[in-house]
Amino acid sequence: MQRTNRGFRIGAHIVLIIFSLLILVPLLLVVASSLTEEQVLLKNGYSIFPSQVSWEAYKYLFAGNGNIFGAYGISILVTVAGTVLGILMTVFLAYALSIKDLPFRKGMSFYVFFTMLFNGGLIPTYMMYVNVFHIKNTIWALIIPSLLVNAFYIIIARSFFSSNIPEEVLEAARMDGAGQIRILFKVVMPMSLPILATIGLMIGLGYWNNWTNGLYYITDQKLYSIQQLLTEMVRNMQALQSGDFAAANAASVNMPSTAIKMATAVLGVIPIMIAYPFFQKFFVKGIALGAVKG
Numbered sequence: 001m002q003r004t005n006r007g008f009r010i011g012a013h014i015v016l017i018i019f020s021l022l023i024l025v026p027l028l029l030v031v032a033s034s035l036t037e038e039q040v041l042l043k044n045g046y047s048i049f050p051s052q053v054s055w056e057a058y059k060y061l062f063a064g065n066g067n068i069f070g071a072y073g074i075s076i077l078v079t080v081a082g083t084v085l086g087i088l089m090t091v092f093l094a095y096a097l098s099i100k101d102l103p104f105r106k107g108m109s110f111y112v113f114f115t116m117l118f119n120g121g122l123i124p125t126y127m128m129y130v131n132v133f134h135i136k137n138t139i140w141a142l143i144i145p146s147l148l149v150n151a152f153y154i155i156i157a158r159s160f161f162s163s164n165i166p167e168e169v170l171e172a173a174r175m176d177g178a179g180q181i182r183i184l185f186k187v188v189m190p191m192s193l194p195i196l197a198t199i200g201l202m203i204g205l206g207y208w209n210n211w212t213n214g215l216y217y218i219t220d221q222k223l224y225s226i227q228q229l230l231t232e233m234v235r236n237m238q239a240l241q242s243g244d245f246a247a248a249n250a251a252s253v254n255m256p257s258t259a260i261k262m263a264t265a266v267l268g269v270i271p272i273m274i275a276y277p278f279f280q281k282f283f284v285k286g287i288a289l290g291a292v293k294g
Contacts (some may be wrong), residue, residue, distance in 0.1 A: 002174050006066060034058070034262035041258055057259035061233060062268065069266075070222070073230040076271075078142045078225060079207040086203040087196060089149050094157035095184050098165075109158075112132075116151040119244070128215055141217035153199045160195040162186060208272060230264040 028048045033041060034057050036050035042049065062068055090217070096102060099108055119125070125145065135141040165188055173183045189196065214228035237260055 030262050030265050034266050036259060038257070038259055054259070055231075057263035061263055062258055068226070068229060071224050071226040072271075074139075074142070074223060075208060075226040076191055078139065079204050082143045082147060082207040083204040085143065085202050086148050086150075086153075087200050090197070091184070091189065091192075092201055093149070093153045094159055095153070095180075095188060097158045098161035099180075099208045112151045112154050122216075123179075129217065133244050136217050137220045137223060139223065142210075142213050142223070145213050145217070147203070147210060147213070150203070150206075153202065156201060156293070157192075157195055160192060165191055204275070205272065209268075211229075227268060230268060234261060234264055 005271050025048070028045050031160075032050050033046050033056070035053050036047070037052040037054040038056070040050070040052045093112070097105060097112070099105070102108075120128075129141070129145055130136045133140075133144075135144060169187060169191075170183060173187050178186065209227060211225065211227035211231050214225050215231075218224065218228065221229075239255055
């Protein structure tokens with residue numbers, strides 16, 4: 001029996017090492033390619049160890065048209081504010097739906113599930129946010145649309161509350177005179193850190209990686225997020241290298257276009273790589289517990 005368990009552990013470790021390499025090697029290739037001289041990259045292809053290091057791609061991005069540090073600030077602000085608001089709104093609705101004697105509970109649950117399957121479409125959504133809520137060229141345009149409340153997160157949070165918060169604990173709090181708000185903040189949320197961290201990580205990733213809200217609703221460069229700014233800079237580079245622009249500007253022909261694309265990916269992923277280890281220990285536990293049917 002011990003030999004079987006040992007063999008299983010060895011096999012599991014080998015599989016995990018292979019999967020880790022499958023994830024790590026492409027990341028190292030992207031970083032190395034962003035630091036490789038363009039001509040060497042085109043001649044020799046991608047390599048984890050660049051034969052000729054060049055910082056031209058990063059120089060272009062940091063010296064380009066746009067404040068990259070300001071864009072980082074906007075992305076950090078939007079990610080933090082959106083994640084906090086998203087967690088609060090998700091928890092409020094999920095906790096309400098986990099109360100078994102809540103009036104119209106089934107109808108509200110169906111409404112939440114319905115939003116996972118159908119939406120109004122891009123044009124009506126755009127018209128509503130711009131003409132009714134007037135969020136265009138405001139910081140709310142990067143926070144509210146599409147990301148603030150997600151039905152999937154509500155469902156897994158509700159399942160977690162129903163399956164992992166003992167009813168006896170809630171009943172004891174009610175007998176002590178606690179209301180629903182106090183129970184939520186003093187009892188439920190402290191006992192739900194794994195699922196809250198998991199939902200927070202997924203919401204935060206959504207905010208950090210999102211650039212479509214900026215594309216639809218932001219034209220003021222002062223409100224550009226890092227993803228939108230990098231996308232705009234890559235687009236400008238491609239425009240300079242095409243047609244009459246390239247003929248008029250010889251420098252654009254020698255621009256390290258491939259390395260610049262790789263550098264944008266590196267600049268976009270670094271903050272997430274720094275933040276992820278702090279949430280990793282909660283992630284698997286939160287997903288596993290939240291997936292249990294309530």
